[in-house]
Amino acid sequence: MDTKESVIKEIREKKIDIIQLWFVDILGFLKTISISDREIEAAFEFGKGFDGSSITGFAEAEESDLLARPDPSTFCILPWHANEHPIARMYCDIFFPSGEPYSADPRSVLKNMVTKAESMGFEYVVGPEMEYFYFKSADAPEVLDWGGYFELIPHDLADSIRNKTIRILEGMGIPVEASHHEVAPSQHEIDIRYCEALEMADRVITSRMVIKELASMNGVHATFMPKPLERVNGSGMHTHQSLFKEGENAFFDPNSEDHLSLVARQFIAGQLKHAREFCCVTNQWVNSFKRLVPGYEAPVYISWARKNRTAMIRVPDYRPGNEEATRAEIRNPDPACNPYLAFAVLLAAGLRGIEKGYELSPAVEPNIYKMGEVERAQRRMGNLPVSLHEAHREMENSELVREVLGEHIFSKFLVNKEREWEEYRTQVTPLELRKGLSSL
Numbered sequence: 001m002d003t004k005e006s007v008i009k010e011i012r013e014k015k016i017d018i019i020q021l022w023f024v025d026i027l028g029f030l031k032t033i034s035i036s037d038r039e040i041e042a043a044f045e046f047g048k049g050f051d052g053s054s055i056t057g058f059a060e061a062e063e064s065d066l067l068a069r070p071d072p073s074t075f076c077i078l079p080w081h082a083n084e085h086p087i088a089r090m091y092c093d094i095f096f097p098s099g100e101p102y103s104a105d106p107r108s109v110l111k112n113m114v115t116k117a118e119s120m121g122f123e124y125v126v127g128p129e130m131e132y133f134y135f136k137s138a139d140a141p142e143v144l145d146w147g148g149y150f151e152l153i154p155h156d157l158a159d160s161i162r163n164k165t166i167r168i169l170e171g172m173g174i175p176v177e178a179s180h181h182e183v184a185p186s187q188h189e190i191d192i193r194y195c196e197a198l199e200m201a202d203r204v205i206t207s208r209m210v211i212k213e214l215a216s217m218n219g220v221h222a223t224f225m226p227k228p229l230e231r232v233n234g235s236g237m238h239t240h241q242s243l244f245k246e247g248e249n250a251f252f253d254p255n256s257e258d259h260l261s262l263v264a265r266q267f268i269a270g271q272l273k274h275a276r277e278f279c280c281v282t283n284q285w286v287n288s289f290k291r292l293v294p295g296y297e298a299p300v301y302i303s304w305a306r307k308n309r310t311a312m313i314r315v316p317d318y319r320p321g322n323e324e325a326t327r328a329e330i331r332n333p334d335p336a337c338n339p340y341l342a343f344a345v346l347l348a349a350g351l352r353g354i355e356k357g358y359e360l361s362p363a364v365e366p367n368i369y370k371m372g373e374v375e376r377a378q379r380r381m382g383n384l385p386v387s388l389h390e391a392h393r394e395m396e397n398s399e400l401v402r403e404v405l406g407e408h409i410f411s412k413f414l415v416n417k418e419r420e421w422e423e424y425r426t427q428v429t430p431l432e433l434r435k436g437l438s439s440l
Contacts, residue, residue, distance in 0.1 A: 049066070128238070270351065304360070
């Protein structure tokens with residue numbers, strides 16, 4: 001299904017009478033316009049018009065007319081409707097009525113960065129580990145189980161839902177490498193097989209939708225909230241990354257002592273140098289920074305390592321004969337990010353390291369959480385922002401992130417995050433009342 005003609009033929013043969021046109025706002029929330037099969041040819045040729053002023057971070061009221069034009073390569077029948085009247089979906093690119101690409105479309109932001117990588121001879125390949133929780137409802141974080149890492153629980157409802165989810169994803173053309181129970185109670189992980197970044201961003205959005213849909217169909221609630229429970233691990237989206245050049249992994253060097261190429265070292269150095277600047281994109285919520293604290297397997301300090309899982313970037317050990325798997329796993333993103341923008345800023349930071357010839361600092365193998373402040377200072381380790389407010393300030397001053405996102409998304413995103421921080425900062429929490437109401 002890579003041409004509009006093949007899609008139209010499939011729609012006619014399968015008698016699909018509703019097609020959902022999918023796209024996301026600047027925060028990564030899925031939006032859809034449903035059209036009938038009668039409208040599909042016009043949608044391919046002209047796009048489907050909608051009011052952009054009603055979408056977070058999109059157009060102002062005076063320039064609100066936008067067009068969603070479906071990408072035929074993303075055509076898929078939604079499996080949970082397959083036995084009824086089939087419904088299909090396609091991702092869309094957003095345009096002005098003039099035909100000019102819309103600068104606030106997150107998908108176009110990633111497309112632009114992918115194009116830049118291609119101009120340098122690289123293909124950016126990513127493989128995310130998506131962590132999430134199942135709860136009994138959306139009203140409170142009441143867990144389904146008290147299992148731990150890799151736990152196999154008899155008559156486990158969550159395991160059954162997760163397996164159904166994987167079958168659905170596989171049926172939609174999204175290969176899953178592995179899945180398992182995670183460290184925290186009622187926490188799970190699904191690892192999507194690596195692919196090119198734009199296709200992966202589409203797959204992440206689809207996977208989030210499928211995980212939530214299957215949970216709801218089975219009477220529970222799935223959430224990608226980074227830290228819904230206190231005193232246990234939060235949910236991350238560790239993202240494995242490689243650059244490929246002419247079909248070969250550009251991160252691998254057989255003559256290097258650690259098998260890392262100069263390209264890989266400069267790419268990692270770029271992400272370390274600009275980590276504070278892009279953290280507001282990869283960790284975009286107030287709650288994201290409740291996860292990025294010491295002691296819960298989430299990175300806090302800007303560093304890289306091989307075996308050390310307290311580092312922000314980890315390079316898994318090379319296995320002879322598996323050169324394709326040489327990669328850098330960045331561990332600070334969480335699954336509530338906008339994957340189009342997150343992959344775009346990660347790629348931009350890595351490419352900047354290559355362009356500028358950044359030098360990679362020494363690997364940090366000891367457990368960073370157990371280090372004293374003096375040792376961290378001696379190793380010149382910076383730290384990630386501790387709050388959305390701090391991350392906002394770093395992004396505000398970032399020439400790199402501004403260039404990647406474009407002026408429109410950059411400014412709208414910052415305004416949105418500033419409002420979120422003010423809303424959080426000015427509330428009076430139950431903790432404050434419990435500690436202060438009677439004693440102060």
